[in-house]
Amino acid sequence: MTEWFHPAVIFILGAFLVPFLRGKAQQGYIVLLPVLAIFAVFRMTAGDYWTYSFLGNQLVFGHVDKLSIVFAWVFTIAALIGMVYALHITDSGQHVAAFLYIGGSLGVTFAGDYFTLFVFWELMAFASAFLVFASRNSKAMAAGYRYLLVHIFGGVCLLGGIILHVIDTGSIGVGVLPKDGSLAFYLILVGVILNAAVPPLHAWLTDAYPEGTVTGSVFMSAFTTKTAVYVLVRTFPGTELLVWMGTIMALYGVVYAVLENDCRRLLAYHIISQVGYMVAGVGIGTELSLNGSVSHAFAHILYKGLLFMGAGAVIQMTGKRKLTELGGLYKTMPITLFLYMIGGFAISAFPLFSGFVTKSMVVSGAAYDHRPAVALLLTMASAGTFLHTGLKLPYYMFFGKDSGIRAKEPPLNMLIGMGMAAFLCVGIGVLPGPLYKLLPFVAEYHPYTGQHVTSALGILLFTGLGFFMLLKKLDPEPTISVDTDWFYRKGAKVFMWFANKPLAAYEEYLTNIYNRWFSAGFLKSADFFSGIFDRHVVDGLVNGVAAFFMNLSGVVRRAQTGLVRSYAFVMLVGSVALIAFYLFAYSK
Template sequence: MTDLIHPGLIFILGALPIPLLSGSIRKAYLLLIPALAILAVLAMQPGSYGEMQFIGQEVLIAKVDKLSIVFATVFTIMALIGTVYALHLPHADQHVAAFVYVGSALGVVFAGDYLTLYLFWEGMAFASAYLVFAQGGRQAVAAGFRYLMVHITGGVALLGGIILHGLATGSLLFGPIEGGMGVGAYLILAGFLLNAAVPPLNAWLTDAYPEATVTGAVFMSAFTTKTAVYVLARAFPGTELLVWLGTAMALYGVIYAVLENDCRRLLAYHIVSQVGYMVAGVGIGTEMAVNGATGHAFAHILYKALLFMGAGAVIYVTGRRKLTELGGLYKTMPMTVALYMVGAFAISAFPFFSGFVTKSMVVAAAGQDHRALVVLALTMASSGTFLHTGLKLPYYMFFGTDQKLEAREPPGNMLVAMGMAAVLCIAIGVFPQMLYALLPYPVDFEPYTGVHVTESLGVLMFTALGFVLFLKALDPENTISLDTDWFYRKGARVFMWIAEKPLARYEKAVSDVSETAALPFLHGAARAGLRIDLTGVDAIVNGVARSILRGGGALRRLQTGVVTHYVLAMIVGVIAAVAVFAVAWR
C-alpha cells in the first residue's frame, strides 16, 4: 500500500464510526465517505499494490488496471447515490452493512489474488444478507436465510475451486484462467456464475431482493451480480459456454417477468435478463464484446438502481408491493413517475439514454462475431425489457386502475438520489464518449447511426403496439412463480421429513440396542474410570469447568436468538478482521 488508498477500506473502516454519530453530523459523514472513495478511485494509477506472502502464497491486495477502475468508478458513484437515497434512515446498522457491502465489492474488484478475492467475496454475502434481515418479518428472515445459505454454498464451491486451481497451477494470482479447464476452474466458474445469477443458479436473487429493505434493495441491485460480471470478465473471457448461458439468461428473465406480480421481483428478473447481455459479452470475448459487457454493467448499475429506487419509493409511500394492489399513483407522485421512466427508457435502450449506447455494443459485437442467433435472441429480450419495465410495470403501478391509494412524493433525499441516477442515465446516452473513454479497450463503435436509431425505435415502439393490443393478457395475477428455488425450498422439507421420521426411528432402534447390549459393559468401565477420575483428574477439571461455566453464562446472555444480532456480530467480526489485516499489513 505504497501510494494507494484502497477505496474498499475507506468504506469498511469508514463504517465503524457510523453508530457513534447522529443527526446531521452522521448524514454529512455518510456522504463524505463515498465522496472520498470516488476521489480515491479518480486518483488511482494502474499497477500492483500490497504484494506480500501469506501462508506461503503470494498475495496481491490490489491490482489496478482499466477494467478494475471502470467497475470501481461506477461502484463508488452508486454508493454515493444509494447513500443519498438512504439518508433519512435512522438505523445505523443498515448504513454500516451497506458500507461493508460496498467496501467488500470494491475489495473483490481490486483483488489481485484469489485469497483476497475470497475474503471480500464472503464479506459481500454476509453484509448484503443483513440488508434482507433488516427488513424484519418472517418472510424476509426466511428469504435472508435462503440467500445466505445459497451464497455460503457458492462460497464453498469457490474456495474448493481456488484450492484445486492453486494446487494445479502453483499460483493463486487472479487472472485469466489459462490452459485447459480443470475441476478447479469449473468450481471457480460455478461460484462466479452463482453470484451472476445465471440460471439455474438465479433464484437466490429474485427470492431475496424483493424482501430486502427499500434502501437495501437499491444497493443489492448494483453490486453482487456486477462484481460477478467483473470476475468473469477477468478470469473467463471468451468462454463459449458463457455466450449461451448469457443468451438464455436474457430470455429467461423476461419470460418470468411476464408472470410476476411483485414490483421489485419483476425488476429483479430484469437484473437476470440484463446480466445475461453482460455474461454473453464476456463469453464472446472480443475486445468490443468485453467493452460492451463492461459498459453495459456501468449503465445497468445506474438505471437498475433508479428503477429499484422508483419501486422502492412506491413501497415506502404506500406500503404495497403487488401490482394487483397498485395503480393510479401518477396523480400524487408525478416526479417519481418521471424519474422512474428515465430508468425505464435507459434499460429499454431508447436513443439518448444509457442502455442505447452500451447494450447495442454487446449486440453489435455478437453480430461481428457472426452469431446471428445470439443477435436475434438478445433483440427479442430487448423487446421484453421494454414491455415489462417500460410499459407493464409503470402502467400497473402508476396508471391503470385507480386504487385510490393515499400517496405523496417520497422524502426529498430519495428524489435527489433518483435525480442523480437519472442525470447520469441521460448523460451517458447523450455523451457516450465519456463512458467509452473509461472502457478497458479502445472503442471503435458509433451507436448513433440512422439505421441503428430507426431499428431500435422500431423494435421498441412496435413492442408498445403489442402491449396496447394485448393489454388484457398482461393483467397481473395474484400468484407467485416457481423458480429453481423450488428445489431447495421443497427439498428442505423432504430433508426435514427424513430427519424427523426415518432417521428418528433409526436412532431409536440404535439406542434400544445399545441399552440392552452395550450398557452393562459401559457401566462397568465407567465405574473403573470414576475411581481414577475422582482421585486425580477431578481437581484440575473442576477448576477449568468453573471458569468455563462462568464464560458460558456470559455467552448465554449474548445469545439473544435474534438473527440480526448474529449477522451484526458477523459483520463486526469481518470489520475487525479487515482492520487487523490493514494494520498488520502496513
C-alpha cells in the same frame, strides 16, 4: 501508501464510526465517505499497490488497471447515490451493512490474488444479508437466511476451486483461467456464476431482493451481480458456455417477468435478464463484446438502481408492493413516475438513454463475431425489457385501474438520489464518449448510426403497439411463480417426508422447543443442506464440502442465540477485523 489509497478501506473502516454519530452529523458522514472514495478513484493510476507476503504467497490488495478502475468508478458513484437515497434512515445498522458490502465489492475489484478476492467476496455475502434481515419481518428473515446459505454454498465452491487451482498451478494471482476443463475451472465458474445469478443458480436473487429494505435493495441491485460480472471478465473471457448461458438468462428473466406480480421481484427478474447480456458478452470474448459487458454493467448499475429507487419509493409511500393492489398513482406521485420512466427508457435502450450506447455494443459484438442467433435472441429479450420495465410495471403501478391510493411523493433526499441516477442515465446516453474512454479494451464503436437508431426505435415502438393490443392478457394476477428455489424450499421437504419419518418427528420435536421463526429458519436450512448433500455425493471433493457444511451447521446450531442481528454482527466484526489485521500487521 501515499500514491494509492484503497477505496474499500474508506468504506470498511469508515463504517465503524457510523453508529457513534447521530442526526445531521451522521447524514453528513455517510455522504462524505462515498465522496472520498470517488476522489480516491479519480486519483488512481495503474499499477500494483499494497502487496504483502503471507505464508509464502503474495497478497495484492491493489491491482489497478483500466478494468478495475471503470468498475470502481461506478461502484463508488452508486454508493453515493444509494446513500443520498438512504439519508432519512436512522437505523445505523443498515448504513454499516451497506458500507461493508460496498467495501467488499471494491475489495474484490482491486484484488490481485484469489485469497484476497475470496475474503472480500464473503464479506459481501454476509454484509448484504443484513440488508434483507433489516426488514425485520418473518418473510425477510427466512429469505435472508436462504440467501446467506446459498451464498455460503457458492463461496465454498469458489474456495474449493481456488485451492485446487493453486495446487495445480502454484499461483494465486487473479487472471484468465486456462480453459482446461479441470475441476478447479468449473468450481470457480460455479462460484462466480452463482453470484452473477445465472440460471439455475439464480433463485437467491429473486427470492431475497424483493424482501430487502427499501434502501437496502437499491444497494443489492448494484453490487453482487456486477462484481461477479467483473470477475467473469477478468477470469473467463471467451468461455463458450457463457455465451449460451447468458442468452438463455436474458430470455429467462423476461419470461418470469411476464408472470410476476411483485414490483421489485419483476425488476429482480430483469436484473437476471440484463446480466445475461453481460455474461454473453464475456463468453463471446472479443474486445468489442467485453467492452460491451463492462459498459453495460456500468449503465445497468445506474438505471437499475434508479428503477429500484422508484419502486422502493412507491412501496415506502403506499405500503403495497403488488401490482394488483396498485394503480392510479400518477396523480399524486408525478415526479417519482417521471424519474422512474427515465430508468425505464434507459434499461429499454432508447436512443439518447444510457442502455442504448451499451447494450447495442454487446449485440453488435455477437453479430460481428458471426453469431446471428445470439444477436437475434438478445434483441428479442430487449423487446421484453421495454415491455415490462418500461410499459407493464409503470402502467399498472401509476396508471391502469385506479386503486384509490393517494400517496405523496417520497422525501426529498429520495427524489434527489433518483435525480442523480436519472441525470447519469441521460448523460451517458447523450454523451457516451467519457464512458467509452474508461473502457478497458481497444475497440472502436459508434452507437449512433442511422440504421441503429431507426431499427431500435422500430423494435421499441412496435413492442409498445403489441403491449396495448394484448393489454388484457397482461393484467397481473395475484400469484407467485415457482422457480429453482423450489428445490430447497419445497423439494427437500417433500423428499424428507417420504424418506425420513423419524426426521419428521424430530422436526416436530424441535418446533416445540424453539420459538416460531427460529425453528422455521433452521429446518429450512437443514432441508437445504440435506438437499445439497444428496445431489452432490458423487464426487469425493464435493463430499468433503458437504461434510464441512454439516459440521458448520452443527457448530452454528450450538452458537445460536436466536438473534440474527447479533450473530450477523459477530460475523461482520470478525471478517472486518481479519482484513484490518492483514492490511496493517503485514504492511511492508
